[in-house]
Amino acid sequence: xxxxxGIAFLVGLIPxxxxxxxxxxxxxxxxxxKSSPAELAAPYQELWIVxxxxxxxxxxxxxxxxxxxxxxxxxxxxxxxxxxAERGLLENWPSGIVQDxxxxxxxxxxxxxxxxxxxxxxxxxxxxxxPTLIPTLTPSPTVTPTxxxxxxxxxxxxxxxxxxxxxxxxxxxxxxxxxxxxxxxxPLCETSPLLRIEVLGxxxxxRSGVRLWVSGPRGMETLLTGLKPGxxxxxxxxRMEPQGAYRLGIEGSEPVLAEVSARPCKLSEDQIGWTGWExxxxxxx
Amino acid sequence: xxxxKAVIGMLGLGLMMGGGIGFLLGRHVxxxxxxxxxxxxLHPAWQAEYVQMVALAYTRDRDLAxxxxxxxxxxxxxxxxxxxxxxxxxxxxxxxRSAIADLLRALRSSSTSEPPGGPx
Numbered sequence: 001x002x003x004x005x006g007i008a009f010l011v012g013l014i015p016x017x018x019x020x021x022x023x024x025x026x027x028x029x030x031x032x033x034k035s036s037p038a039e040l041a042a043p044y045q046e047l048w049i050v051x052x053x054x055x056x057x058x059x060x061x062x063x064x065x066x067x068x069x070x071x072x073x074x075x076x077x078x079x080x081x082x083x084x085a086e087r088g089l090l091e092n093w094p095s096g097i098v099q100d101x102x103x104x105x106x107x108x109x110x111x112x113x114x115x116x117x118x119x120x121x122x123x124x125x126x127x128x129x130x131p132t133l134i135p136t137l138t139p140s141p142t143v144t145p146t147x148x149x150x151x152x153x154x155x156x157x158x159x160x161x162x163x164x165x166x167x168x169x170x171x172x173x174x175x176x177x178x179x180x181x182x183x184x185x186x187p188l189c190e191t192s193p194l195l196r197i198e199v200l201g202x203x204x205x206x207r208s209g210v211r212l213w214v215s216g217p218r219g220m221e222t223l224l225t226g227l228k229p230g231x232x233x234x235x236x237x238x239r240m241e242p243q244g245a246y247r248l249g250i251e252g253s254e255p256v257l258a259e260v261s262a263r264p265c266k267l268s269e270d271q272i273g274w275t276g277w278e279x280x281x282x283x284x285x
Numbered sequence: 286x287x288x289x290k291a292v293i294g295m296l297g298l299g300l301m302m303g304g305g306i307g308f309l310l311g312r313h314v315x316x317x318x319x320x321x322x323x324x325x326x327l328h329p330a331w332q333a334e335y336v337q338m339v340a341l342a343y344t345r346d347r348d349l350a351x352x353x354x355x356x357x358x359x360x361x362x363x364x365x366x367x368x369x370x371x372x373x374x375x376x377x378x379x380x381x382r383s384a385i386a387d388l389l390r391a392l393r394s395s396s397t398s399e400p401p402g403g404p405x
Contacts, residue, residue, distance in 0.1 A: 008292040009299040016303020023304070024311025032319050032326040041321040047355070048335070055341035059380045068334060096345060 038073040045072055049081055050097060053104035057096075062107055069108065078110035086114045092222045117226045120209050180250050182258050184280040189265035192239065193276035195246055199225045199234040200282045206234030207283060211251040217244040222251065242274045250281070257281060324358045332359055333373035336366065340384035349391050363392050 037048050049069065056065040074080055085101035102118040183200075195214065201207040208226025215221075216238075223236040231237075240246060245261040260277040267273030311317075319326060324335050336356065343352040356362035366389045369377075377385070 004288070004292050005295040008296040012296040012299025012301075013303040014299075016300040016305075017307040017310075018303075019300075020304040020307020020309070021311040021315075022307075024308045025317050029317045030312065032322065034328050035319050035322045035326045035331075036328060037331055039318070039320050039322050040327070041323065044322075044324060047324075048338075051335070051338035051342050051355075054345045055338040055381075058341045058344050058384065059378055061378065064378070068338070071331070094346065100345070 036073075037068075037071040040072075045074075046084060048072060049084055049104075050101065053081070053100040054097065056104055056107075057100045065104060065107060069104070078105050078108040081105035081108065082110040082112050082115055085118055086112075086227075089114070089118060089222070089224060089227075092220070114227050117209050117224060179255065180257060180281055180283050182279055183282045185258055185260070185277060187260070187265070187275040187277050189267050189273040190276045191267065191271075191273055193242065193262040193274040194237045195240050195248070195260065195276065196235070196237045196278045197223070197225070197248065198232060198278070198280045199236070199250075200280065201234075202283060202285060204282075206232045208233040210234070210283070212236060213249050213251055214238050214246055216246040217241045240274070240276060246277075248279060250283075325360070330374045333369055334375075335359070336369050337373070337377060337381040337385070340366070340388045341381055343388045343391075344380075344384040349388075349395060352388055353392065363389065363396070366392070 037045070040048060049072070052065060052068040055068070056062075059065075069077055069081075081101055082105040085098050085105055088098040088101060098118055102115045106115055106119070197212060199207045199210045199212070206225070210225045212223045212225070213220055214223060218241065221238060223238055225234045225236045228235055228237075240262040242262050242264075245259065247256045248258045248260070249256050258277075258279050260275075260279070262274040262276065265273050265275050324332065327335065336359065339352055339355045342355075343349070353362050356365050359365045366385055369385060
C-alpha cells in the first residue's frame with residue numbers, strides 16, 4: 001500500500017505543478033509596470049533612441065548615453081542608430097535630430113559615409129516640417145509578442161542603379177553665373193526611371209553634403225549628395241513615378257533649377273520604358 | 286479501506302504541494318515577461334529616465350506639443366514632471382534639472398493660457 005501512496009503523491013504533484021504555473025502566469029500574473037526599455041514595442045524603442053540622442057546633445061555625457069541605450073539590449077545598436085539617422089534624413093526629419101542621432105551613432109562606434117556627410121552638413125536655420133516622432137499606437141502588453149508595427153515607408157533612393165538605359169537626347173542650357181545653375185541635363189530611357197543629380201562646385205569637382213529638394217507626385221523629398229560614394233561625391237538620386245512631373249531645387253536657394261517628367265519612351269523594339277533624367281548642377285560658390 | 290484513504294490523501298497532498306511549487310516557480314523563477322510594452326509600463330526608474338530625456342529633448346527642439354504628447358504616455362504631463370524627483374533613483378544632472386523646470390514652466394503657462402472648456 002506504501003507504494004501506491006507514493007505513486008498517488010506523484011500523480012497529484014504533476015497536475016498540481018501545471019495548475020500552479022497556470023495560476024501564476026494566466027490567472028494572477030504580476031501587474032505590468034516593471035518592464036525595462038528592452039521590452040518596449042519597436043516604435044517606442046526608436047523613440048527611446050531619438051530621445052537619448054537628443055538628451056546627449058544637451059548633457060554631453062557619454063556614460064549616460066551608453067547606459068540609456070544599453071538598456072535596449074540591441075545586438076547591433078550603433079548600426080541601428082546610424083540607420084535611424086539615415087532614415088531621418090530621407091524622411092526629412094529636422095536636421096538637429098538627424099545630427100544628434102548621427103553623433104550618438106558615431107560615439108558608439110558606428111562608421112559610415114552617410115554619418116560623415118550628415119555631421120558635416122550645417123544645420124539650416126529654416127526648420128523643415130516636423131515629423132511625428134511619437135508613435136501613435138498604444139499596444140497592450142502581452143506575454144507573447146503579438147504587436148506588429150506598421151512598416152516604415154521604404155527609402156526612395158534604393159532603386160537599382162544599373163538600369164537598361166538608352167541615351168535619348170542631350171540639352172545644354174546657357175549658363176548664367178552667380179546662382180546655382182543646371183549646366184547639363186539629358187533623359188535616359190529605362191525600365192524604372194531615376195532622377196540622377198550631380199552637384200559640382202565652382203571648380204567642377206563633385207560637392208558632397210548639398211541638400212536638394214525634389215517635388216513630385218509623392219510630395220516634397222529632400223536629398224543629400226554624397227551618400228553613395230561609389231557614384232561620386234556630388235551624386236544623389238531619387239526614383240521617379242511613371243508619368244510623374246518633378247521639380248528640382250537646392251535647399252536655401254529659391255528658384256526651381258529644373259522641371260522634368262517621366263514620359264513613355266521606346267526602350268527596344270518591343271519594350272516600352274520611361275524617361276529618367278540625369279541633371280548636372282554647378283554651384284556658384 | 287484505510288489504505289485507500291491514505292492513497293487519496295497522498296494524491297491531495299501532491300496536488301496541493303505541486304500547486305504551491307508551481308505558483309512559486311511561475312512567480313519568481315520563470316515569471317511572466319511582458320513584451321511590446323508602452324513607456325507607461327516601464328519600471329518607475331526607467332520612467333524617470335524617460336521623463337528626463339523628454340525634458341532634455343524639449344530644450345533641444347522647443348516643441349512643447351511634442352513634449353506634452355510624449356509625457357502623456359505616462360499620465361498627466363505636469364503631474365509626471367512634478368513627481369519625478371521622488372521616482373528617480375539616480376541623481377539628476379544639472380542640465381536635466383534645469384530642463385525639467387523649464388518644461389514644467391512652459392506646460393503650466395500654456396495650460397493657464399488655454400481657454401477653459403476646451404474647443405467648441
